[in-house]
Amino acid sequence: MPTKEEVGQRVRLARFRRDMTLKEVANRSGMSATHISEIERGKTSPTIGALQRIAAALEERPAHFVEEQPSPLAVVVRRKDRTTEYKCDAANRPKSIERLTADVPWGTLSVVRKVTQPGDKFARQAALGELVVHCVRGMVRWTVRDESYVLRDGDTIQFTLEDGCTSETLGDEKCEMIGFSACPGRRGW
Numbered sequence: 001m002p003t004k005e006e007v008g009q010r011v012r013l014a015r016f017r018r019d020m021t022l023k024e025v026a027n028r029s030g031m032s033a034t035h036i037s038e039i040e041r042g043k044t045s046p047t048i049g050a051l052q053r054i055a056a057a058l059e060e061r062p063a064h065f066v067e068e069q070p071s072p073l074a075v076v077v078r079r080k081d082r083t084t085e086y087k088c089d090a091a092n093r094p095k096s097i098e099r100l101t102a103d104v105p106w107g108t109l110s111v112v113r114k115v116t117q118p119g120d121k122f123a124r125q126a127a128l129g130e131l132v133v134h135c136v137r138g139m140v141r142w143t144v145r146d147e148s149y150v151l152r153d154g155d156t157i158q159f160t161l162e163d164g165c166t167s168e169t170l171g172d173e174k175c176e177m178i179g180f181s182a183c184p185g186r187r188g189w
Contacts, residue, residue: 135176
C-alpha cells in the first residue's frame with residue numbers, strides 16, 4: 001500500500017497530466033482546493049469517498065492512486081515500439097508526432113520527433129513548463145510572445161510556454177525537429 005505522500009504525488013501528477021488547476025479539480029469533485037492540496041502534499045490521507053471524487057474529476061481509476069506500482073529505474077523505448085500521435089495544424093490537416101520517450105509515472109519530460117511540410121503552422125496554448133526544439137533539417141519560424149526566431153539545420157531554441165507559441169515551416173522542404181518538453185500534464189508539443 002502506498003504511503004499518503006505517494007498517494008498525494010500520484011494525485012498531483014494525474015492533475016498535471018490533465019493540465020488542471022487545484023481549483024478546477026475542486027470544482028469538478030465538489031471538494032475544497034485546500035483539502036486537495038493537503039492530499040497532494042501528503043499532509044492528509046484521503047477517504048475512499050474523497051479519492052473516488054478526485055479520481056472522477058481527473059478521469060482516472062480510483063485504484064490508480066492506491067495500487068502497488070513498481071516503478072522502473074529506467075525505461076527504454078525501442079525504435080519499433082515508438083508511438084505516433086496525431087494533431088491538426090492551423091489548416092486542420094492531421095500531422096503525426098513520433099514519441100521518443102515513454103509515459104512513466106515519475107516523468108515530466110517528453111521527447112518527440114516531428115516532420116512538417118512547407119507552410120505547416122501550429123499553435124500551442126499557454127501552459128506551465130518549457131520547450132526546447134532542435135531543428136535537425138529544414139527551416140522553421142517559432143514565435144514566442146511577439147518575438148520570432150528562424151531556426152535552420154542544427155539550430156536550437158529554448159523558451160517558457162507561459163505565453164504559448166506558434167511555429168511555421170518555411171522554405172520549400174520538409175522540416176525535421178526534435179522537441180524536448182518539460183510540462184506538467186502535457187505530452188509532446
